[in-house]
Amino acid sequence: MTMTLYHLVDTFWVSKLGHEAIAALAVIMPIQVVIIAVALGSGIGISSLTSRRFGEGNIEVTNHIAGHCFTISISVGVFFIFLFTTFTRQLLSIGGATPDIMDYAAQYLRMVTFGAPFLVFSNNTNELLRGSGDALRPMIFSITGAVLNMILDPLLIFGPGPFPEMGIAGAALATVISQFTGALIAFLYIVVLRRSAYRIRPGHLRPSLSILRNIYSVGFPTMIIEFTQSAIFILLNQVLSGFGSVALAAGGLAMRIIDFAYMPVFGASQGLLPIVGFNYGSRLWHRLWGAVRLASLGLAVILGVFTIFAVIFSPQIIGIFTDKAELIDQGITAVRIFLSAVCVFGPSYMFITTFMGLGKGKDVFFLSVARQLMFIISLLILPRFLEINGAWMSMPVSDFAGFIIGGFWLMREYKILRKLMSWVDLAGETELSG
Numbered sequence: 001m002t003m004t005l006y007h008l009v010d011t012f013w014v015s016k017l018g019h020e021a022i023a024a025l026a027v028i029m030p031i032q033v034v035i036i037a038v039a040l041g042s043g044i045g046i047s048s049l050t051s052r053r054f055g056e057g058n059i060e061v062t063n064h065i066a067g068h069c070f071t072i073s074i075s076v077g078v079f080f081i082f083l084f085t086t087f088t089r090q091l092l093s094i095g096g097a098t099p100d101i102m103d104y105a106a107q108y109l110r111m112v113t114f115g116a117p118f119l120v121f122s123n124n125t126n127e128l129l130r131g132s133g134d135a136l137r138p139m140i141f142s143i144t145g146a147v148l149n150m151i152l153d154p155l156l157i158f159g160p161g162p163f164p165e166m167g168i169a170g171a172a173l174a175t176v177i178s179q180f181t182g183a184l185i186a187f188l189y190i191v192v193l194r195r196s197a198y199r200i201r202p203g204h205l206r207p208s209l210s211i212l213r214n215i216y217s218v219g220f221p222t223m224i225i226e227f228t229q230s231a232i233f234i235l236l237n238q239v240l241s242g243f244g245s246v247a248l249a250a251g252g253l254a255m256r257i258i259d260f261a262y263m264p265v266f267g268a269s270q271g272l273l274p275i276v277g278f279n280y281g282s283r284l285w286h287r288l289w290g291a292v293r294l295a296s297l298g299l300a301v302i303l304g305v306f307t308i309f310a311v312i313f314s315p316q317i318i319g320i321f322t323d324k325a326e327l328i329d330q331g332i333t334a335v336r337i338f339l340s341a342v343c344v345f346g347p348s349y350m351f352i353t354t355f356m357g358l359g360k361g362k363d364v365f366f367l368s369v370a371r372q373l374m375f376i377i378s379l380l381i382l383p384r385f386l387e388i389n390g391a392w393m394s395m396p397v398s399d400f401a402g403f404i405i406g407g408f409w410l411m412r413e414y415k416i417l418r419k420l421m422s423w424v425d426l427a428g429e430t431e432l433s434g
Contacts, residue, residue, distance in 0.1 A: 004259045006146040011256050013153045014171050015321040017104075019249040021168050022321070024104035026240075026252030027097045030233035031109065035080055037226030039120045042072050043127030045219030049211070050131030054197070062132075062197075065211055066190070067204030069124040073183075077117025084113035096237030098245045104168050111172035118179040125186035132197040137189065145182030149174050221361060225368050232375055236391065239379060243388045250330035251391075253321055254338050257314075261306050261339065265346045268295050269353040276357025285417065292354050292410075299346030307339045334392050341396035344403035351406035355413070367409060371402035 014021045046065060053062045084091065092105045122145070126138035152174035159165025166173060190196045216223075240247040272295045279288035310317065318331035348371070355363040375398035382390030382397070 001263055002143045002146045004263055006149055007259060008256050009150045010153060010171060010175070011253065012321060013157050014168060017157070017168055019322060019324055019327050020101045020245055021104050022252050022327075023245040023248035024097070024101045024108055024168060026248050026255070027092060027095045027101065027105050027237055028109050028112070029252070029255075030230040030237065031084070031091055031095055032112070033226060033230040033233065035076075035116050035119060036123075037223045037230065038076050039123040040226055041219035041223030042076075042120065042215060043123045043219070044222050045215030045217070046124055047127035047131040048218045049214050050128060051133075054132060061211075063200055064204045064206075064208060065215070066128055066198040066200050068207065068211055068215065069121060069128055070205050071207050073117050073121035073124060076120050080116040081113050084116075085110055095234050096239075096241040096248065098241050098248070101245050101248070107167070107169040108172045111169045112175050115176035115179040118176070118183040122179060122182040122186055125183070125190060128190070128198070129186075129196060134196065137196075141182050141185050141189075144185060145178040148181055149178035152177060221365050225365070225372075228369060228372050232372055232379075235376060235379055236394070239383055239391050240388070243391075246324075246327050246330060247388055247391075249322075249327055250334045253318060253327075253331045254334035254392075257310065257317060257335055258338055258342065261303055261310075261342050261345075264302050265299060265349050268299055268346070269349060271295075272350060272353050273357050276354050277359070280358055289414065292350060295353075296347035296350045299350065300343050303343040303346045307342055310339055311336050330388070333389065337389065337392035338395050341399040341403075345399045348399065348403040348406040351403075351410045354410060358413070360413075363409065363413070367402070367406050370405050371398050374398040374401040 011022060011025060014025055046069065050062050050065050053059075053065065088106050088109055089102065092102060092109065095105075097105045122141065126141060129135075129138050153171055154160075155163045156166050156170030156174050157168070159170070164170070190198055191200055236251065237248060240251050272291060275291045276288055279285070279291065314332045314335045315328065318328050318335070322328060322331075352364055352367050355367065375394055378397040379391060379394040382393050384390070386393065
C-alpha cells in the first residue's frame with residue numbers, strides 16, 4: 001500500500017507540470033522496470049539461498065552470500081548508470097517518447113538512474129533479512145524511503161523556501177535520495193550496528209561463481225518475467241504514442257489507479273503461498289484447495305466492488321491529477337476499459353500462486369508468459385480496428401485469457417493430485433491393515 005501511494009503521490013505532484021510530465025513518467029516506467037527486474041531476481045535468489053543455508057546451519061556461507069549484495073549492487077548499478085546516461089534519448093525513443101515530452105523524460109531518466117545501485121542494494125538487503133526470517137525490518141526500511149520521497153517531491157519540484165525549483169528532475173532527485181536513505185539504513189543495520197544474523201567481513205565481498213550461479217538459478221525466471229513485462233509496457237507506449245502525448249498520459253494515470261486493485265491481489269498471494277506449500281507437504285488436500293477457492297472467490301468479490309467504485313467515480317479520480325478536458329475524457333475511458341476484467345485477474349493470479357506453492361516453476365513461468373503473450377497479440381491487432389480503445393482493451397482481453405488458461409491448467413493439476421490423493425490414501429490403508 002505504501003509503495004502504491006508513493007507512485008500515486010509522485011504522479012500527483014508531477015501532474016502539476018502538465019500532461020507532458022505525466023506522459024514522461026509513463027514512458028520511463030518500462031525502462032525502470034528493467035532495473036527492478038534485476039533487483040527482484042537477485043533478491044529472490046539471495047533470499048532463497050540464504051534461507052536454505054541457514055537451515056543447513058552453514059553460517060559462513062550465508063555471510064559470503066550476504067557479501068554479494070555489495071558486489072551485485074555496485075556492478076549492476078554502474079552498468080545501468082552508464083547505459084541510461086549515455087543512450088538516454090535513444091532508449092526513450094524506443095520506449096515511445098513523443099517529441100513534446102522528450103526533454104521531460106530525459107531530465108527525469110538521467111537523474112533517477114543514479115539511484116540504481118541504491119535500489120538494487122536496498123532490495124537485496126531486504127531479501128537478505130527475509131531469508132534470515134526477519135520480515136519486519138525490510139517493511140520498515142521500505143516505508144521510510146517511500147514516505148521520505150512523498151515529503152521531498154513537492155519541495156524539490158516547486159522549490160519553496162530554501163529548496164531549489166527543479167521541476168520533473170526534482171521528482172527524480174527525491175526518488176534517488178529516498179533510495180539512498182533506504183540503502184543507508186539497511187547498511188547501518190546489517191554492517192555497522194550488526195543487528196542482523198549476518199556478520200560480513202571484507203573477505204565475504206569476493207565474488208563467487210558458484211554462489212552467483214545458485215542465486216540466479218532461482219532468480220532468473222523472475223527476471224525474465226519482469227523483462228517481458230517491460231517489453232509489454234514499451235509496446236503499449238509505442239502504440240499509445242501514435243495517438244499523441246495525451247494518450248500516453250491517460251495510460252499512465254490509468255495504470256496508477258489500477259495499482260490499487262493489485263494491492264489485495266499481491267497481498268493475498270503472499271498469504272496463500274505458504275498455506276499451499278504447508279498443506280501440500282502435510283497432505284492436507286481439502287485445506288489446500290479450500291484455501292485456493294476462498295482466496296479466489298474473495299478476490300473476485302473485492303475487485304468487483306472496486307471496479308464498480310472506480311467506474312462510477314473515475315471522473316473525480318482523474319480530475320485530481322488534471323483539469324485538461326481531453327486528458328480527463330481519455331483517462332476515464334482507459335480506467336473503465338482497463339478495469340472491465342480485473343475481477344478475474346485476482347483469481348487467475350491465485351492460480352499461479354498455487355503452482356508456486358506446489359513448487360512447479362515451469363507451470364508458473366508458462367502461465368505468466370501466456371497472459372503476457374495474449375496482451376501482446378491483442379495490442380498488435382485490436383488498435384487496427386478499434387483505434388485507441390483497442391489499446392485499452394488489450395488488458396481485459398489478456399486478463400480474461402489468463403483466467404481461462406489458468407483455470408484449465410489448475411483443474412488439470414487438481415485431477416492429477418486427486419489421483420495422487422487416492423493412491424496415498426490407499427497406500428496408507430494398506431500399511432495400516434498390514
